[in-house]
Structure formats: structure tokens, C-alpha cells
Amino acid sequence: MAYRDEKLSEEKVFKDPVHRYVHVRDRVIWDLIGTAEFQRLRRIKQLGTSYLTFHGAEHSRFNHSLGVYEIVRRIIENFKDRPNWDDEERLLCLSAALLHDLGHGPFSHSFEKVFKLDHEDFTQAILLGDTEVNQVLRRVEEGFPEKVADVINKTYSNKLVVSLISSQIDADRMDYLQRDAYFTGVSYGHFDMERILRVMRPMEDQVVVKESGMHAVEDYIMSRYQMYWQVYFHPVTRSAEVILTKILHRAKELYESDYTFKLEPVHFLSFFEGKPNLSEYLALDEAVTLYYFQTWMQEEDPVLSDLCHRFVNRKLFKYIEFNPNSQMNEWMELYKLFQKAGLNPDYYLVVDSSSDLPYDFYRPGEEGERLPIHLLQPNQELKELSRLSDIVESISGKKRTDHKLYIPLDRLQEMSNRSKTKKRIMEILYG
Amino acid sequence: MLENHAKLMQFFSSTDEVVGRKKLQKMIYILKKCEIPFEERYQFHFYGPYSEELTLRVEEMCNLGFISETKEEKKNYYQYRYKLTDNGKAFLEHYENNMPPLHEHIATMNEKSSRFLELVSTMLFFEHLPKEEVKEKVYTVKSTQNYTDEDLENGWEFIEKLRTIH
Numbered sequence: 034m035a036y037r038d039e040k041l042s043e044e045k046v047f048k049d050p051v052h053r054y055v056h057v058r059d060r061v062i063w064d065l066i067g068t069a070e071f072q073r074l075r076r077i078k079q080l081g082t083s084y085l086t087f088h089g090a091e092h093s094r095f096n097h098s099l100g101v102y103e104i105v106r107r108i109i110e111n112f113k114d115r116p117n118w119d120d121e122e123r124l125l126c127l128s129a130a131l132l133h134d135l136g137h138g139p140f141s142h143s144f145e146k147v148f149k150l151d152h153e154d155f156t157q158a159i160l161l162g163d164t165e166v167n168q169v170l171r172r173v174e175e176g177f178p179e180k181v182a183d184v185i186n187k188t189y190s191n192k193l194v195v196s197l198i199s200s201q202i203d204a205d206r207m208d209y210l211q212r213d214a215y216f217t218g219v220s221y222g223h224f225d226m227e228r229i230l231r232v233m234r235p236m237e238d239q240v241v242v243k244e245s246g247m248h249a250v251e252d253y254i255m256s257r258y259q260m261y262w263q264v265y266f267h268p269v270t271r272s273a274e275v276i277l278t279k280i281l282h283r284a285k286e287l288y289e290s291d292y293t294f295k296l297e298p299v300h301f302l303s304f305f306e307g308k309p310n311l312s313e314y315l316a317l318d319e320a321v322t323l324y325y326f327q328t329w330m331q332e333e334d335p336v337l338s339d340l341c342h343r344f345v346n347r348k349l350f351k352y353i354e355f356n357p358n359s360q361m362n363e364w365m366e367l368y369k370l371f372q373k374a375g376l377n378p379d380y381y382l383v384v385d386s387s388s389d390l391p392y393d394f395y396r397p398g399e400e401g402e403r404l405p406i407h408l409l410q411p412n413q414e415l416k417e418l419s420r421l422s423d424i425v426e427s428i429s430g431k432k433r434t435d436h437k438l439y440i441p442l443d444r445l446q447e448m449s450n451r452s453k454t455k456k457r458i459m460e461i462l463y464g
Numbered sequence: 465m466l467e468n469h470a471k472l473m474q475f476f477s478s479t480d481e482v483v484g485r486k487k488l489q490k491m492i493y494i495l496k497k498c499e500i501p502f503e504e505r506y507q508f509h510f511y512g513p514y515s516e517e518l519t520l521r522v523e524e525m526c527n528l529g530f531i532s533e534t535k536e537e538k539k540n541y542y543q544y545r546y547k548l549t550d551n552g553k554a555f556l557e558h559y560e561n562n563m564p565p566l567h568e569h570i571a572t573m574n575e576k577s578s579r580f581l582e583l584v585s586t587m588l589f590f591e592h593l594p595k596e597e598v599k600e601k602v603y604t605v606k607s608t609q610n611y612t613d614e615d616l617e618n619g620w621e622f623i624e625k626l627r628t629i630h
Contacts, residue, residue: 151505187508188590190604200510238608239510357466358528358551361558364465384465388520396519404510434524 037061037124037173047099051212055103061173062102062127068165070135074098076318080213081140082273083264085347087217094134100208105130105197107230108204108240117235122194124173129184129198132166133205135159139319140277142390147281148304150314157182158311192238200240201395202229202250202406210256213264221259224252234409241407241415250406251424254395258428261394268437271385272349275439279380280326280340287334296328336380348443353462355384355438363461364438370461373454376444383439395419395429438462468503469521469530470559475502476531476548477556478566479574483545488522489514490581491573497588498626500564512586512606522546530555568629576622583611584619595620 039060047055057063065071074095083090105126112118136156138144145151159166160182170178183189187199197204207226214222232246242250264270284298288305300317303309309317329341343349357364364384371378397419398405407415419426440462448455475492482488493513496502504518525531530552534545548556573581583602590601599616 145505153507187510188601188605190607192510356528357469358530358555361555365558386466386469386521386524388468388517388524393516403514434520434527436524 051100051215052103055099064169065131070159070164070166076320077137083270085273086267086269089216089218092216094137097209097212098131098134100212101204102131104204104207112235115235117237125180126194126197128181130204133185133198139322143278155314162311193235196239210260217264219263221263222256224256225249241409244408244410247422251422254425268352272439275383275385276340276344283337350439351442352437352439355436357436367461370454370458381441384436386436387434397429473552473556474563479570481545481547484578485544487578490585492518493585512582513589584622587619
């Protein structure tokens with residue numbers, strides 16, 4: 034029997050708190066799960082620094098990847114024998130679902146920002162490079178790794194396949210919303226996925242939802258909206274993210290100025306130099322990163338040591354609302370006052386904007402900038418979701434953005450009450 | 465603070481207005497590919513390269529009053545116009561302009577349709593491949609747009625022209 038059709042003698046199941054069970058019958062999928070690159074995802078947290086706000090949020094990209102695979106497996110079960118669905122694409126879909134996050138690094142968001150990397154490039158490199166994952170995929174057929182890479186890159190010819198893994202209502206989002214809600218313990222993020230899966234229909238170039246399923250989809254959109262503000266963009270998580278970003282900036286800056294670290298940061302050198310190769314990238318997971326943060330707490334450099342101490346011991350920055358338009362002059366004054374107070378404003382006076390964490394809201398794509406969710410009407414016509422749903426229309430019309438100013442309030446409070454600098458800083462910050 | 469916003473405002477200050485969200489998305493992507501240091505990250509989407517970061521930053525600039533957004537109803541869709549406001553101009557004065565001049569790039573792109581810019585940005589997305597493969601890719605991922613060989617030729621010429629502007 035060809036490798037691509039090989040089945041395990043007995044179905045394997047992973048117990049899963051969100052989907053109850055993740056079912057694996059294909060030999061290829063089982064082998065992919067066993068690769069070093071996939072197992073590495075156990076050491077990358079799904080929600081980065083959110084565990085400092087929601088202590089339960091310790092789940093990994095490994096959990097999530099299995100979840101996305103399971104959802105796609107169930108969708109495909111429902112699609113069997115339906116028009117527009119080609120069952121020859123089944124293994125490709127399952128593989129792409131499982132591997133879609135393969136290139137994520139430790140605390141992806143901050144790392145990518147500081148070191149100007151893109152995890153999607155590393156996903157491609159793992160799929161197509163000299164890796165265990167590539168070996169498994171290549172056994173399926175020559176060109177199979179490239180097909181999986183194309184699906185994940187959203188450049189595969191069959192757009193229906195792409196839309197299962199990545200669209201405005203895809204398996205990726207359906208898993209992470211529910212999983213993140215479960216592990217953070219919030220009551221948002223729940224929606225009737227079984228219902229959505231039942232009413233999904235394959236069309237020529239996208240997955241659509243029968244109009245009768247509109248209310249289930251509304252619930253899903255509401256979940257996205259609420260999870261964004263309650264979990265993903267929580268101001269305390271943003272504070273941790275700000276500190277993490279500043280640690281990486283500081284370490285890089287010190288390296289560039291020939292600072293001698295007590296312990297040579299060998300795992301970071303290629304990142305500081307801007308060119309980590311694949312094996313260097315894969316070697317740096319969150320456990321290794323946190324080990325360095327622990328050692329950097331003992332560094333001579335007071336900024337690096339303080340920032341690491343803050344991250345490791347959760348002594349985060351405090352925040353106030355900030356309007357860059359009306360408060361520009363105050364910002365400039367604060368910048369000088371912080372310098373005067375001996376607090377490097379490049380590290381201790383930080384404006385964080387909602388766009389610093391790009392999490393996508395539902396967008397109707399009014400000008401064809403991206404594909405919206407389409408509802409399939411009884412007359413077989415397609416209509417964009419917000420045209421039929423008042424709830425979705427009201428949410429997608431809202432443009433909520435915000436900016437916060439993060440500061441080490443503890444350091445300011447430590448200053449003498451007689452200090453004019455302190456007095457003025459406090460006046461500006463708190464009125 | 466807000467350095468990436470300031471770069472985008474430099475872009476808006478180099479033109480009277482930008483008409484269309486899709487056009488704006490593709491213009492910034494094409495400029496990035498011409499080595500203009502915008503930081504917004506792009507992914508390939510149904511209609512070619514798209515940046516959620518850019519969408520969010522534009523929304524923020526509108527909410528802050530730095531850019532005005534006008535929504536116009538067209539036959540089957542809405543169209544948006546973007547312009548730098550006086551507040552935006554005042555904000556920009558606090559920043560050193562580290563961007564190369566963009567007027568000519570923008571004027572050249574503004575003359576083109578968003579359909580053409582979608583083609584050009586898609587070609588640029590695959591430009592690490594040999595030209596023949598780029599063509600194949602464009603025909604595969606943009607099958608419904610019915611681009612012709614001539615469109616692609618025009619696309620390559622356009623890219624060359626943009627890259628020679630200093």
C-alpha cells in the first residue's frame with residue numbers, strides 16, 4: 034500500500050480538553066506528530082506572555098496544532114461526497130492543518146518585532162528544508178512538501194483547501210478561540226462549533242455557511258470580538274509584552290556595543306546578527322529563552338538586569354491611557370523628565386498601540402481587500418455576512434483602537450518626595 | 465513613539481489623497497518591495513498581499529484625527545478616500561523625515577487601477593522565483609482575474625520603472 038494511504042492498525046486518540054478526542058488514523062499524520070520539529074511546539078506557548086495575566090494560559094502550540102487538525106478532519110468528514118470537494122486533497126488538508134504553526138518561535142510576537150523575522154518564513158523553511166518533517170512529507174510524493182507549503186502560504190491553486198486552514202472562519206480560529214477561552218478560564222470564546230461545521234459547504238474557491246447557520250456564526254464573531262479585548266489585548270499582558278520586547282532590544286544593543294555578558298548568549302548570537310539559520314532558530318525555544326532571562330538578572334547592566342527581574346518576577350509596568358494627538362507635548366516633556374530622573378526613556382517610557390498586536394477583527398472586505406464570510410442563501414446566491422446580520426454589522430463598523438503609556442511606577446515612587454522632577458512626572462501622569 | 469505611524473503619514477503627506485483600501489494596501493506593499501522602509505507585515509490573501517497591521521494603523525490614525533477617511537457608496541460596493549489632516553501635519557513636524565521622497569512613486573501608482581496593482585504586488589510576492597515561474601504562479605493564484613501575458617509584461621516594466629525612481 035502506498036505510504037499516503039497507509040492506515041494505523043488501530044486508531045490513535047489524544048485526549049483533548051476542547052474537542053474531547055483528537056483522532057489519528059493516517060500513518061503520515063502519526064509520523065508528522067512524531068517529528069522533532071513538531072514536538073518542539075510543546076515548548077512554545079500558544080498565548081505567549083498571557084500566562085502572566087491568566088495563570089492557566091500555559092497551553093502550547095502543540096495542543097493548538099492538534100486541535101486545528103482535528104477540526105479540519107471533522108470538516109472533511111462532512112464534505113465527503115459533496116459537490117466541489119475533491120477527496121484527493123484530504124491528506125494535504127490534514128497535513129497543512131497540523132503543520133500550519135510549525136515556524137513559530139519563542140514569544141513569537143516580540144521576537145519577530147525586535148529581530149525582524151517572520152515565523153511564516155521559518156514554517157516554509159522547515160517544510161522545504163533538511164528536516165524530519167520534510168522527510169515524512171517527501172515520502173508521500175515528490176512535490177508534496179511544496180504543496181503543503183503552498184497551502185500554508187495561501188498560494189495553493191485550490192482556494193477551497195486554503196480557506197479551510199486560513200480564512201475569516203477557519204479551523205485555526207475556531208480552535209484557538211475555544212482553546213484560549215478554556216485555558217484562560219474566561220467565559221467568552223464559546224460558540225456552537227458543531228453547528229457551524231454542520232452548515233459549512235464547500236464552494237469552488239471558498240468555504241461558505243448556509244444562511245440557516247447565521248446565528249451560530251454571529252456567536253463566533255462575538256467570541257472573536259470579546260476574546261480580543263478581554264484576553265489577547267489585556268493591558269497587563271501588553272505590559273509583559275512591552276518588557277519582553279525591551280529585554281530583547283537591550284540585549285541586542287549591548288551585544289552591538291561589545292558588552293561582555295557574564296554568560297555568552299550563544300543561542301542569541303545569530304539573532305543579534307540578524308541571520309539565524311534554521312537549526313539556530315529551532316534551538317531557541319521558550320525554556321532556553323527564560324533560562325537566559327534568569328541569568329541576565331545577574332548582569333552588570335542595570336537596565337537589562339532590571340527588565341529581566343521584572344519579567345521573571347512579574348513586576349510589570351503600570352499603564353495610563355494616552356492620546357498621542359492631544360498629549361504630544363506632555364510626552365516630550367516626560368521624555369526629558371525621565372532622562373533627568375535617570376530612567377532611560379527608551380526603555381522605561383513606552384507607548385503601546387493596539388496595532389502593535391495585530392489580531393484581526395472580522396472585516397467585511399468592502400473593497401476586496403480580503404475575502405469575507407459568505408452565507409449561502411436558499412436560492413444559492415452568496416451574501417456577505419454583515420449584510421444579513423445586524424449584530425455583525427454593528428461590530429464590524431466599530432473601529433476601536435487605543436494607546437497606552439507604560440511606566441515603572443515603582444521606580445518613580447522610590448524617588449524622594451522632595452524631587453521636583455518626580456512631582457512634575459506625577460502631575461503629568463496622574464493630574 | 466509611533467514611528468511606524470509617522471512613516472505612513474509621510475506617505476500620505478506625499479500625495480493629495482489615496483482612493484481605495486485595496487489600492488492603499490498594494491501601494492505600501494509595492495513600496496516596501498522598492499526598499500522603502502515600511503514595517504507593516506504582509507501575508508498573501510485571496511486578493512494578493514494584505515497587511516492587517518496596515519489596516520489597524522490606518523484605523524488608529526483616523527481615530528486620532530491624523531488622517532481623514534471618507535466613505536462613498538458606489539454601485540455594488542463602498543469606496544474609501546484617505547487624506548492627511550492638519551492635525552496629522554502638525555504631528556509629523558515632531559518627527560525627522562527619514563524617508564526617501566515618495567511623490568513620484570505614489571503618483572506613478574495612483575495612475576494605475578487597483579486591479580493592476582494587485583497584479584504587480586502578486587508578481588512581487590513571487591519575485592524570488594524565475595520569471596517563468598512567477599507567471600505560472602500568477603495564473604494559478606489569480607485565475608479569476610484573467611490576466612494576460614501582456615498584463616504581466618506591463619507589470620515587469622512598471623516594477624522596473626518604479627525601482628529606477630530616486
